[in-house]
Ligand code: FES
């Protein structure tokens with residue numbers, strides 16, 4: 001058993017230590033907002049926060065996340081109050097199909113925590129998540145709006 005702290009709750013998961021964290025989150029804990037895209041740390045669909053930092057959970061063994069504070073998209077809002085990135089996403093109609101968006105939002109929330117007023121260059125170098133629907137311009141606009149909120 002591996003003990004995980006996800007969104008402030010403790011979960012015991014019965015998986016091999018080298019199981020990707022993504023699968024423990026989705027299949028053991030049942031939080032399916034975090035998505036599987038590539039499985040090789042390239043697309044960012046599986047992004048969660050580990051102790052506040054954005055991590056691609058498909059490429060992290062579950063054992064490495066034990067004892068750390070894991071936040072998924074389901075835990076980003078504070079109760080009924082959406083995170084400012086979620087609000088900006090709604091205001092800018094960012095999602096198309098939505099598949100990449102949980103990971104995108106988690107990556108952006110971590111960026112704004114480290115850099116409250118990111119430049120376009122900061123966004124280009126940090127938000128490397130892939131969106132097959134091509135929402136990149138709306139993502140950029142929403143990041144700048146969230147930075148001003
Ligand atoms: S599924 Fe993890 S980066 Fe693509």
Ligand code: FES
Nearest residue numbers: 097098131132133
């Ligand atoms: S909104 Fe469809 S993949 Fe990004």
